[in-house]
Amino acid sequence: MKHYLSGRLNVNLVGLRLANPTMLASGILGYSAETLESIAESGAGAVVTKSVGLKPQKGYANPTVVQANCGLINAMGLPNSGIDEFVNEIRLAKTVLHAPLVVSVFGFSEEEYATVAKKAAEVGADAIELNVSCPHVKETGSEIGQNPEILAKVVWNVKAAVDKPVFVKLSPNVTDIADIAESAVKAGADALTAINTVKAIAIDTETFMPILSNKRGGLSGPAIKPIAVRCVYDIYERVKVPIIGCGGITNWRDAIEFLLAGASAIQIGTAIAIKGCNVFKTITHGMEAYLKRKGFKSVNEIVGLSHHS
Numbered sequence: 001m002k003h004y005l006s007g008r009l010n011v012n013l014v015g016l017r018l019a020n021p022t023m024l025a026s027g028i029l030g031y032s033a034e035t036l037e038s039i040a041e042s043g044a045g046a047v048v049t050k051s052v053g054l055k056p057q058k059g060y061a062n063p064t065v066v067q068a069n070c071g072l073i074n075a076m077g078l079p080n081s082g083i084d085e086f087v088n089e090i091r092l093a094k095t096v097l098h099a100p101l102v103v104s105v106f107g108f109s110e111e112e113y114a115t116v117a118k119k120a121a122e123v124g125a126d127a128i129e130l131n132v133s134c135p136h137v138k139e140t141g142s143e144i145g146q147n148p149e150i151l152a153k154v155v156w157n158v159k160a161a162v163d164k165p166v167f168v169k170l171s172p173n174v175t176d177i178a179d180i181a182e183s184a185v186k187a188g189a190d191a192l193t194a195i196n197t198v199k200a201i202a203i204d205t206e207t208f209m210p211i212l213s214n215k216r217g218g219l220s221g222p223a224i225k226p227i228a229v230r231c232v233y234d235i236y237e238r239v240k241v242p243i244i245g246c247g248g249i250t251n252w253r254d255a256i257e258f259l260l261a262g263a264s265a266i267q268i269g270t271a272i273a274i275k276g277c278n279v280f281k282t283i284t285h286g287m288e289a290y291l292k293r294k295g296f297k298s299v300n301e302i303v304g305l306s307h308h309s
């Protein structure tokens with residue numbers, strides 16, 4: 001692996017070798033092999049694709065994204081080409097990428113999740129991330145991830161269908177995220193990603209109407225960072241599998257905060273829309289300098305440190 005040099009920032013995430021702990025979050029620029037490659041070349045330690053389902057899906061009409069004070073509210077409606085088309089992008093991505101490729105999948109039943117995951121794994125996905133947390137599409141996403149029994153069935157079916165690591169991406173829109181995390185791990189999840197967006201709405205004061213075509217959407221960006229850090233902190237106290245922190249990370253200090261809370265790696269989404277792809281390099285350089293200044297030889301030494309000191 002070209003970028004995997006022995007160094008302070010190297011992470012072994014359930015067998016995936018990351019040159020550094022930063023990853024592209026699902027749904028932001030992860031539509032094609034070309035964009036995935038450009039993100040990896042910008043310095044991401046791993047990349048996650050946009051969520052893909054069994055059949056092609058157009059998504060919602062515009063507007064699908066609205067700017068909030070400290071972030072974005074989106075309700076895209078999971079637009080995607082369907083796995084039978086998307087396998088071509090996965091194959092192509094595997095020939096050009098020098099970083100691990102995680103394919104995010106969703107379905108409307110446990111069988112659908114397993115079928116999509118199997119097809120993605122067969123053409124080279126290094127890991128599967130289950131989107132059981134999208135807050136704005138009926139009968140999938142968080143409607144599955146909010147119910148521990150249904151979630152366990154999905155995870156169990158996917159684990160039986162693929163021999164690659166399975167990450168389960170959790171929703172913050174639940175009473176106790178650690179309970180849900182525990183169900184996912186008992187069913188076989190190898191790692192957990194926390195969090196997806198927080199349910200939200202924006203209303204146009206001139207027209208008196210919700211702005212998004214779907215009315216409700218999910219809030220991302222700096223506004224949700226403290227919620228996401230708390231989720232990681234809660235999950236770390238309950239389960240032993242690695243956690244991938246996500247939500248509002250825009251600079252190295254945010255990334256370090258997630259690691260101290262218990263994350264082994266972090267994902268970045270909205271910050272790319274705000275700051276561009278350079279965000280990966282500025283964050284990794286900042287993390288490296290911090291670790292050096294504090295006298296740590298490896299980034300792994302600070303994972304969960306806020307629980308012990």
Ligand SMILES: Cc1cc2nc3c(=O)[nH]c(=O)nc-3n(C[C@H](O)[C@H](O)[C@H](O)COP(=O)(O)O)c2cc1C
Binds near residue numbers: 131269271
């Ligand atoms: C425009 C947009 C599209 C997204 N699409 C997906 C998706 O397809 N699958 C998924 O699991 N998460 C999706 N997300 C959620 C992000 O991956 C991430 O969990 C969330 O935005 C919080 O991280 P951030 O604050 O760094 O953006 C999307 C987020 C945004 C803003």
